[in-house]
Amino acid sequence: MDTIKKVDILRIKGEEFKGEEDVVILEYPFTIFVNDEEIITLLCSPNSLKELMVGFLFSEEFISSLSDIDRIRLDEDKGIGYIYLKNINQFNEKLRGKRTITSGCGKGTLFYNVLDSFKSKRIKEPLSIEVENIKRLISKFNKKSELFLNTGGVHSCALCSANDIILFEEDIGRHNALDKIFGKALLEGIDTKDKIILTSGRISSEILIKSAKRQVPVIVSRSAPTSLSIELAEELGITLIGFARGQKMNIYTNFPSLIF
Structure with missing residues (x-):
């Protein structure tokens, strides 16, 4: 099934007005x-x-x-x-x-x-990962999001090892994108206890809890975490990273699991 729809728009750029065909994400x-x-x-x-x-x-x-x-x-x-x-x-x-x-x-x-x-159970086996690997994963993650590049209307989510992206999904909802990842992991028998979640969306407590239930030890986002997600991550032993963009990132919890 198509995930996009073509629509006619009037595009304004400076003093120029131009009728064009554009694509939008299908809801x-x-x-x-x-x-x-x-x-x-x-x-x-x-x-x-x-x-x-x-x-x-x-x-x-x-x-x-x-x-x-x-x-x-x-x-x-x-x-x-x-x-x-x-x-x-x-x-x-x-x-x-x-x-x-x-x-x-x-x-x-x-x-x-x-x-x-x-x-939820505290993470039993924290995942040690190099900061440089996180930067490389985020760079690859950003380039993989073709639907976002075409429409600007979706969130992306990925399940990764310390070195590569294993599963990738996109959806208009960040919760949906994460559920698709976990559903596919469950169907394909992929263990999530030694993996990393990458997401484009805000890390709210719901996102944190969904990941904690699958014992994911590291969550990385291009966006911000909420205060409750930080508190939960600290309590559950999850490494929480936000604003991961280019060479920058903010590490909010469980610093010892990272290799600098």
Whole structure:
């Protein structure tokens, strides 16, 4: 499915007015059904929808592993994804949990109690990484974002080893992009405990918590962290880096894991 749409615009440059054709990012309503129960409609980019659905359900703790899933079906024409879980009673218990409006794009819904997030396990094995490697990864990350370069309308996210990008996704929502990464990692059996998350978006507490649940030891963003994400990162042993641009970056937590 196309992720962009062509539109006619009037472009103004100085004193010049010119009619042109431009491309914009496609915003796609995607409704997730679990065991035929409508759960949520995500406003997203229409790519990697299976990964988005699996990643979202994992992040919201409807599933703990792929073995919880019986089958998955997509109807892209209607914008619907169907996922069937083996343990219906466990699903019903999760569905009755509290819902919290987040600061994410489109005011996404998180189904776990925010207080439970503080019970996430501390990172057991911090990842030592050279600062120069982070600079190289960010440079490669920026060049990889073709959809952003074409439209300026998406967030990017990547899962990396200490030396290279393993998975890369883009979406109109930074939470969606991260869920796509985690969904793909889950589907492909990629361990995230010794990996790095790169993101173009703000690191809010929700982004931090999603990553902490997958035991990711390092999170790097081109943008800023929030105060709560810094507090959580310090508590959970996560190395948090913001404003990673060119030769610059701000290191907010767990400095000892970095090699200068």
